[in-house]
Amino acid sequence: MSAIAxxxxxxxxxxxxxxxxxxxxxxxxxxxxxxxxxxxxxxxxGTVAVWLLALLGxxxxxxxxxxxFALLVGFLLWNFYFVHFEISGGGATFGKRKMGVRVISRxxxxxxxxxxxxxxxxxxxxxxxxxxxxxxxxxLVPESPGWGRLLALGWLGVFALMPFFNQDRLRxxxxxxxxxxxxxxxxxxxxxxxxxxxxxxxxxxxxxGVTGPPPPPPPSEEFPFTREQxxxxxxxxxxxxxxxxxxxxxxxxxxxxxxxxxxxIKAKIGWPADRWQVPVRPFxxxxxxxxxxxLEQRMLFGQRRERKKG
Amino acid sequence: MTAPAFTLxxxxxxxxxxxxxxxxxxxxxxxxxGGLRSLTAGELNRLPxxxxxxASSLSVATAISLDKNLLDYLTALVGRAYICVYGAKRRPEExxxxxxxxxxxxxxxxxxxxxxxSFALMAxxxxxxxxxxxxxxxxxxxxxxxxxxxxxxxxASTKELREVLYSGGRGELSVFASxxxxxNSNIGMLCFALGFAAGVPVIFLLxxxxxxxxxxxxxYASRGLGGEFWAWILPHGVTELGAICLCGAAGMVLGTSxxxxxxxxxxxxxxxxxxxxxxxxxxxxxxxxxxxxxEGFFRxxxxxxxxxxxxxxxxxxxxxxxxxxxxxxQPREARP
Numbered sequence: 217m218s219a220i221a222x223x224x225x226x227x228x229x230x231x232x233x234x235x236x237x238x239x240x241x242x243x244x245x246x247x248x249x250x251x252x253x254x255x256x257x258x259x260x261x262g263t264v265a266v267w268l269l270a271l272l273g274x275x276x277x278x279x280x281x282x283x284x285f286a287l288l289v290g291f292l293l294w295n296f297y298f299v300h301f302e303i304s305g306g307g308a309t310f311g312k313r314k315m316g317v318r319v320i321s322r323x324x325x326x327x328x329x330x331x332x333x334x335x336x337x338x339x340x341x342x343x344x345x346x347x348x349x350x351x352x353x354x355x356l357v358p359e360s361p362g363w364g365r366l367l368a369l370g371w372l373g374v375f376a377l378m379p380f381f382n383q384d385r386l387r388x389x390x391x392x393x394x395x396x397x398x399x400x401x402x403x404x405x406x407x408x409x410x411x412x413x414x415x416x417x418x419x420x421x422x423x424x425g426v427t428g429p430p431p432p433p434p435p436s437e438e439f440p441f442t443r444e445q446x447x448x449x450x451x452x453x454x455x456x457x458x459x460x461x462x463x464x465x466x467x468x469x470x471x472x473x474x475x476x477x478x479x480x481i482k483a484k485i486g487w488p489a490d491r492w493q494v495p496v497r498p499f500x501x502x503x504x505x506x507x508x509x510x511l512e513q514r515m516l517f518g519q520r521r522e523r524k525k526g
Numbered sequence: 527m528t529a530p531a532f533t534l535x536x537x538x539x540x541x542x543x544x545x546x547x548x549x550x551x552x553x554x555x556x557x558x559x560g561g562l563r564s565l566t567a568g569e570l571n572r573l574p575x576x577x578x579x580x581a582s583s584l585s586v587a588t589a590i591s592l593d594k595n596l597l598d599y600l601t602a603l604v605g606r607a608y609i610c611v612y613g614a615k616r617r618p619e620e621x622x623x624x625x626x627x628x629x630x631x632x633x634x635x636x637x638x639x640x641x642x643x644s645f646a647l648m649a650x651x652x653x654x655x656x657x658x659x660x661x662x663x664x665x666x667x668x669x670x671x672x673x674x675x676x677x678x679x680x681x682a683s684t685k686e687l688r689e690v691l692y693s694g695g696r697g698e699l700s701v702f703a704s705x706x707x708x709x710n711s712n713i714g715m716l717c718f719a720l721g722f723a724a725g726v727p728v729i730f731l732l733x734x735x736x737x738x739x740x741x742x743x744x745x746y747a748s749r750g751l752g753g754e755f756w757a758w759i760l761p762h763g764v765t766e767l768g769a770i771c772l773c774g775a776a777g778m779v780l781g782t783s784x785x786x787x788x789x790x791x792x793x794x795x796x797x798x799x800x801x802x803x804x805x806x807x808x809x810x811x812x813x814x815x816x817x818x819x820x821e822g823f824f825r826x827x828x829x830x831x832x833x834x835x836x837x838x839x840x841x842x843x844x845x846x847x848x849x850x851x852x853x854x855x856q857p858r859e860a861r862p
Binding site for chain 2: 236
């Protein structure tokens with residue numbers, strides 16, 4: 217179990233039984249709170265609905281059967297709503313699904329029913345008890361003093377703020393159950409930029425001949441890069457370039473940025489002055505391809521260069 | 527349109543496997559929408575195979591590819607598949623059967639010391655409450671709250687006290703039973719959760735429960751109704767007090783593992799025991815259900831002291847057999 221912070225999200229690495237360590241982004245506290253409120257609304261709406269039904273039932277002569285039914289359903293809703301949906305829904309209740317978060321086991325094993333029970337039983341201590349102490353202190357302690365509410369408020373605060381005090385955003389229930397709430401991972405597989413002929417994304421229509429010929433990239437003979445030229449940049453720069461090209465693909469990048477980058481690369485690698493004028497996109501794509509080939513080649517020999525020289 | 531003169535190794539690698547990734551992605555989309563039930567048996571078998579394939583793809587891709595989008599995609603894909611494959615392993619029905627046939631009695635035996643300790647605490651409360659109330663009936667009021675007493679105080683006449691024991695409720699039985707069940711279960715589960723506060727509130731709750739019971743027993747005994755009182759309490763009391771002991775034990779285990787982590791880190795130890803003793807609390811909820819049914823229906827309908835005593839004996843024998851004998855054999859190995 218290790219964790220590193222990348223950008224805004226904290227990444228928690230989970231060792232899976234297959235022996236790979238999977239990075240998961242720890243869910244934001246705000247998302248979790250929103251998910252909880254959403255679920256709470258469902259529970260409250262459900263409780264109100266059964267009690268209304270029971271009331272209606274007693275009016276039409278069903279007697280007390282409706283009330284005992286309502287008592288039981290209310291009990292099930294308040295205590296087992298989370299348990300049921302986290303077990304059957306792959307670690308997500310409706311609220312969690314809506315907010316795109318999931319419960320997983322912190323040690324990488326399967327998320328067991330016991331763990332789900334444990335994390336949700338703690339809601340009693342974390343939320344239900346202090347809230348009822350806040351709203352109706354007499355129900356808990358008959359002669360509740362005035363500062364009882366203050367105490368309940370402090371209690372609620374300590375547990376509600378608990379996720380802020382540790383880096384994995386664990387609440388009490390997560391501590392007891394050994395669970396973790398993560399962002400549901402999502403990513404779309406785009407085409408391989410080095411392999412344009414096989415899979416091509418939909419491109420916005422483009423007048424040909426204005427900004428240069430469309431891909432596929434011309435064979436690399438058109439832009440012969442030397443070994444030394446490809447020896448300058450590292451993985452980081454390559455992936456920044458990839459990001460730019462992909463954004464250009466989706467049509468959300470100003471062409472001038474691309475031109476700017478192209479000029480910088482040419483200057484850095486010492487592109488021959490007699491062929492200085494090149495079509496921007498084909499040049500960058502060819503450079504990406506050649507650069508990636510060179511870096512991947514090095515990687516196979518165990519040398520991974522993260523950053524450019526100097 | 528001509529293919530590039532030569533293909534990168536990583537691009538070649540991707541071409542060969544992309545189809546399997548897409549297949550996995552399609553399955554995952556359906557599982558995430560409609561749960562594991564939305565897959566056919568064949569697809570269900572395919573899921574772990576595809577997952578392992580994608581996981582090994584990820585390992586290889588990290589070693590040979592610098593395509594960031596591909597790496598991000600594979601990481602997310604394997605993450606999603608991991609959640610599906612290791613999220614809900616067994617079907618709920620199987621889990622429930624396994625729980626009662628093996629897990630629950632086994633966990634009670636494992637933490638037998640704590641269960642005994644919480645029983646001892648409650649018994650201590652009963653004895654203390656009994657003796658102190660016997661010595662000074664006025665103490666009754668400090669052990670039994672107004673809402674709990676419901677008129678059963680030293681001020682009440684013997685006739686009134688006797689009536690409580692034999693008053694058969696009419697019509698409202700199901701409401702009474704479900705109220706008892708939900709109320710007691712909530713207290714039991716709270717007992718578990720309170721263990722987080724180093725277990726101190728749990729000890730307090732157990733003692734207090736015992737004190738109240740002892741005080742009430744003393745009150746009835748002083749009017750010569752001692753035997754009948756226990757015949758009134760015990761048919762459901764055996765189950766209910768047993769469940770309270772289990773919840774108390776769960777809370778104390780939680781508190782102990784937090785305060786004395788032993789060789790593990792505090793956090794790991796807590797998670798290790800927390801999951802285990804959650805079973806105690808869940809099993810206790812079912813016991814409360816049984817107790818609520820006995821208290822709400824049987825006690826209200828059956829007035830005969832002999833029958834009441836026999837039911838108490840039967841429940842005691844049943845739970846003793848259940849916790850001591852059931853689930854001794856090894857569980858079926860269900861882990862993948």
